[in-house]
Amino acid sequence: MNKAAIIKAIKEKKSFLSIGLDTDITKIPKHLLSYDNPVLEFNKQIIDATADLCISYKINTAFYECNGLKGWESLIKTYQYLPKNTFSIADAKRGDIGNTSSMYAKAFFDESASEMSFDSVTVAPYMGKDSVSPFLAFKDKWVILLALTSNEGSHDFQRLKDHDAMLFEHVIKKSQEWATDENMMYVVGATRGEAFLEIRKHAPHHFLLVPGVGAQGGSLADVCKYGMTTDCGLIVNSSRAIIYASNGEDFAEAAREQALLVQQEMAAELQKIGIS
């Protein structure tokens, strides 16, 4: 899905919501445990209930990898169930020396090898250009580079200053030598509010993947106030607050209700930039 298609989806759905499928078998409703693959069944029902309200699904691969073979099966089958008109994110936070990164890229982008061809994968920038480039070698795919994350520990390194700029600013500036706003996005946590002003100085046109609203308490209003561009420029993710809105038999309807509340807030924000 290219940038124009993402913007088109945002305009059509009046939403820039990504729903995070951080599916933990210990948290899903008990009545699903009798299914052959409870995680897959849970994901399918969540997707069916929310597909018209979001433009993207983010699958955090950790929640699948931890379950071995069955987990990988759930990951692949969930990927295959995603509606084709939604932007798919493999939130895997990969990155290694070049030849290893090539294998990671194949794992998430090369359908003939892995049965999955996500639109994008999250990548850690720490190992530099040769660790990121193998992902960029895939045509029409996106790298979503960790820039300023939503967690407390982001202060440990990402905000360290060197030559009048913080590490996350160096990441954004340097990485623009390798990629464009047509194949790279940045992860910026919603818990950072005004930091979006700094980000936009260096990346005025890039899409940002913004986790941290919902369970982590980030403010959607602040993210929009400081981070929105004329094209929206934001994909805001919420995982637990939506998928675990209820752990009863009504879990899918409850997830829809939560997603609808976020989508309605997003529609109001989009109206402010003339998308209505």
Ligand SMILES: O=c1ccn([C@@H]2O[C@H](COP(=O)(O)O)[C@@H](O)[C@H]2O)c(=O)[nH]1
């Ligand atoms: O800075 C980051 C980067 C990634 N994440 C991931 O996003 C979701 C957030 O889940 P919630 O339940 O909505 O809090 C999760 O997969 C994280 O690993 C992040 O939170 N912050």
